[in-house]
Amino acid sequence: MIEIRNVSKTYGNKSVVENVSLNIEKGKITSFIGPNGAGKSTLLSMMSRLISRDSGEILIDGKDISKCKSNLLAKKMSILKQSNHINIRLTVRELVSFGRFPYSQGKLTKEDWVYVDEAIAYMELEDIQHKFLDQLSGGQQQRAYIAMVIAQNTEYILLDEPLNNLDMKHSVQIMKILRKLTDELGKTVVIVIHDINFASCYSDHVVALKDGKVIQDGPTDHIIDSSILGDIYEMDIAIQNINENRIAVYYA
Template identity: 75%
Template sequence: MVEVSKVSKKYGHKLVVEDVSVQVQKGKITSFIGPNGAGKSTLLSMVSRLIKRDTGEVFIDGTEISAWKSNDLAKRISILKQANHLSVRLTIKDLVRFGRFPYSQGKLSKEDERYVEEAIHYMELEDMQDKYLDQLSGGQQQRAFIAMVIAQNTDYVLLDEPLNNLDMKHSVQIMKVLRRLVDELGKTVVIVIHDINFASCYSDFIVALKDGKIIKEGPVQDIITPAVLKDIYEMDIEIQEINGNRICIYF
């Protein structure tokens, strides 16, 4: 379990995350939703220790995150940020191999290569695995980075807007892959996501943030309601149920 207790973060005079406490249950997909500037990405980065907290504590399976050795933490938590810039020229396969670094330290075993191949297969990248990243579209690059995270084979997978640059087909593919990681492999997935219909259809639990604070959290049926969504987004959103999923009509 990930436990966040009274965490805050300030940039200059602006309080971006204010006194946030939340628990992320194991073996579930938890989505962070909310308008721009709500503090979603900052909170995710503090959970993964990418940025420092000003106050508060974060526990991973009962151990405060500051007590984890970096290599041990990298075997427990993987994170994909919004922006991924590399200064070296890599193929997709080379990139995905980076996901095994906490285990291999650069000397990949047969087991490491198996995880790499499985991740490439998961993301349907076999036919382009030898292409260089700078030869790919934005969506293909995004899928390659997600394959790298999958190859890392951590208990907790944190993704900051993983559907960026993806068309409809590949957005659905990514969400189905995340659902499989949870349902088949027992992973715990936390995503920052803007598309509330994807959050509605694929999440087990939703945490809604606004102005740096959690304003509502709970299972999908408690969050995807006109009243709650109006509180979050300040607009009227109609809800229709289709095939058991709550779909938001806001166009």
């Protein structure tokens, strides 16, 4: 379990995350939703230690992450940020192999390459695994980065808007894979996501943030509610039940 206790982050005079406390359950998909500027990505970055927190505690399986050694934390938790910038020219296969660095330190074993091959297959990248990243579409690149995270084989997977640049088919593919990783392999997935219907259909738990604070936190069926979503997004959002899923209708 990830425990977040009274965590805050301020940039200048602006409070980006304010006194947030919540628990992330093991073996579940937890989605962070909310408008732009709600603090979702900042909170995720503090959870992974990419940025420091100003106050509060974050514990993973009872241990303060600030006291964990980096190589051990990288075997426990992986993260994919929104913007991925690699300045060297890599093939898909080479990129995915970077996920094994915490284990191999760059000297990959046969076991490491098995994880690489499995991740490439998971993301259906076999046909383009030897192509360079700059030869791919934005969606193909995004799938390659997610494959790298899968190859890292951590118990906790943090993803910041992983559906960016993806069409409908591949967005569904990613969410189904995350569901499979959770249901079959017991992974714990935390995802920042803008599409509340993807959050509704694939998440076990939803954390709704606004202005740096947790407004609601609970099971998906509880959070995907007209009044709750209306307060968070400041618009009328109707909810319809379609194929046992709660679907938000906000286009009209």
